[in-house]
Amino acid sequence: ETGVTQSPTHLIKTRGQQVTLRCSSQSGHNTVSWYQQALGQGPQFIFQYYREEENGRGNFPPRFSGLQFPNYSSELNVNALELDDSALYLCASSLTREWSDTQYFGPGTRLTVL
């Protein structure tokens, strides 16, 4: 158990819809990162939030957006869903944004876009 939770566990959407995924970080962890993991591949970095501000972004279009709240929860929003968005979405929290800080991952949300 890492103390990081995600909801929902599974989600099915249709192309063009919008989706919000949620993550609850470990208490005291100021940094949350979101990753997309397609089947059979390593995670791809989407973005990171540090103290409620975006701290870095991977190669993902603007329709992927996020929010981080003061209560250590965060959201990943995806607009205009495409079939290729089907993946496991992982969030990870860490105490600071220093690279040497261990990231603690949630169990993920499996998104299927039909």
Place this chain on the structure above:
Amino acid sequence: SQELEQSPQSLIVQEGKNLTINCTSSKTLYGLYWYKQKYGEGLIFLMMLQKGGEEKSHEKITAKLDEKKQQSSLHITASQPSHAGIYLCGADPNYQLIWGAGTKLIIKP
């Protein structure tokens, strides 16, 4: 941009045997993480290596970082069914973790 390549992609090992997984970077490695993932689940932290030549062990898993070769290896001794899963290496060149594609380990009884 930096890339991490893992080998082998998959591995089937008889229970009780030793095995090694490698992670090779396209650029200088200043540090490396090893994580384990059960199929379709979140990642579990195994260990982090920060300096060239560093070696860490946890239970039957040992990881080494060879800075000159830009490579890290993960060695499992006397494998058990609980070792089955996907092993991922990660590096953080600029506040964002990049990952290898993973090595799928299957333990045969």
